[in-house]
Amino acid sequence: MSATVAGAPVAATASPASPAKLQLQLRAITCLADDICSFEFVDPEHKSLPQFTAGAHIDVHLPDGAIRQYSLCNDPTETHRYVVAVLRDPNGRGGSVAMHDALRAGMLVTVSAPRNHFELSDDATRYLFIGGGIGITPLMSMIAEVRARGQDFHLVYCTRSPQRTAFLRELQPLIASGHVTLHHDHGDPTQGVDLAALLRDVTPGTHVYYCGPNGFLDAIDRAVQHWPKGTTHCERFSAPAGEAIDTSADTAFEVELKRSQKTFTVPPGQSIVHVMQAHGMDIDVSCEEGYCGTCMTRYLEGEPIHRDSVLDEEDREEFVMICCSRAKSKKLVLDI
Numbered sequence: 001m002s003a004t005v006a007g008a009p010v011a012a013t014a015s016p017a018s019p020a021k022l023q024l025q026l027r028a029i030t031c032l033a034d035d036i037c038s039f040e041f042v043d044p045e046h047k048s049l050p051q052f053t054a055g056a057h058i059d060v061h062l063p064d065g066a067i068r069q070y071s072l073c074n075d076p077t078e079t080h081r082y083v084v085a086v087l088r089d090p091n092g093r094g095g096s097v098a099m100h101d102a103l104r105a106g107m108l109v110t111v112s113a114p115r116n117h118f119e120l121s122d123d124a125t126r127y128l129f130i131g132g133g134i135g136i137t138p139l140m141s142m143i144a145e146v147r148a149r150g151q152d153f154h155l156v157y158c159t160r161s162p163q164r165t166a167f168l169r170e171l172q173p174l175i176a177s178g179h180v181t182l183h184h185d186h187g188d189p190t191q192g193v194d195l196a197a198l199l200r201d202v203t204p205g206t207h208v209y210y211c212g213p214n215g216f217l218d219a220i221d222r223a224v225q226h227w228p229k230g231t232t233h234c235e236r237f238s239a240p241a242g243e244a245i246d247t248s249a250d251t252a253f254e255v256e257l258k259r260s261q262k263t264f265t266v267p268p269g270q271s272i273v274h275v276m277q278a279h280g281m282d283i284d285v286s287c288e289e290g291y292c293g294t295c296m297t298r299y300l301e302g303e304p305i306h307r308d309s310v311l312d313e314e315d316r317e318e319f320v321m322i323c324c325s326r327a328k329s330k331k332l333v334l335d336i
């Protein structure tokens with residue numbers, strides 16, 4: 001199977017939910033703040049790129065073979081470029097360091113077509129955005145879209161200091177108009193914004209969108225417990241903290257790959273992806289912990305045990321993350 005959307009065709013992998021891949025040129029790398037750069041990708045032949053919606057991300061295929069997801073931060077009406085912003089984190093899994101250290105302007109880079117697990121709800125009449133550090137990135141595209149629609153919003157943007165605040169210049173007019181509140185904690189967690197107070201009152205019609213480091217998101221999760229179901233929306237860069245999954249009762253099951261006409265047994269302690277890879281299949285994976293969405297796959301029969309933190313109840317009727325999820329039924333049939 002191969003896919004060509006813009007630029008050169010790139011071989012696609014086995015997962016039917018994998019987005020098409022594009023070979024794009026890294027047009028510019030721009031410093032936005034301390035340790036934060038933006039990366040602007042364009043089609044090498046100046047063709048239009050597949051359109052994206054606010055909150056979407058792309059997978060970037062790094063020179064060492066790693067795949068990392070970064071939220072698009074530019075205006076979704078732009079079809080000539082994709083822009084992501086990345087914090088260089090030497091304590092991360094290596095993707096952000098490779099983005100900063102291995103990529104150079106002018107290089108051709110494989111990226112996926114955009115996907116969106118963090119979409120703006122059409123039910124909202126007002127949006128409350130809360131960004132922690134580099135978690136601002138999807139919120140920037142959301143703000144562009146909400147402003148274009150003429151809808152009401154407010155952004156609470158929490159960073160350590162002005163020097164570590166990306167998009168400060170772009171946001172100045174919105175700070176002046178009262179649409180954005182900046183909060184710096186200067187590296188002291190006790191000086192963080194009072195999230196419980198911010199989220200105490202539920203305003204009918206308001207939807208809350210939040211993104212940032214795990215501790216920040218966990219605190220917001222606690223503060224929005226009393227908000228109505230479906231009005232709070234979170235995107236994470238890593239697996240949520242919480243109780244470890246009990247795998248002691250895991251049992252073997254069969255996975256049938258309908259279109260490939262193959263059936264494998266997935267024993268306890270191994271993932272569907274591991275078993276497929278062991279049989280020579282090429283599967284795109286990144287986090288392997290169920291939070292990035294790279295391995296999302298449609299299933300046709302069977303009952304999954306979902307162990308991801310991306311899919312909502314509706315998505316779970318159709319898709320499964322094959323890096324971490326298992327099956328309750330004896331057999332799980334995948335659309336691969």
Ligand code: FES
Nearest residue numbers: 286288290293323
């Ligand atoms: S590889 Fe990230 S969700 Fe499966």
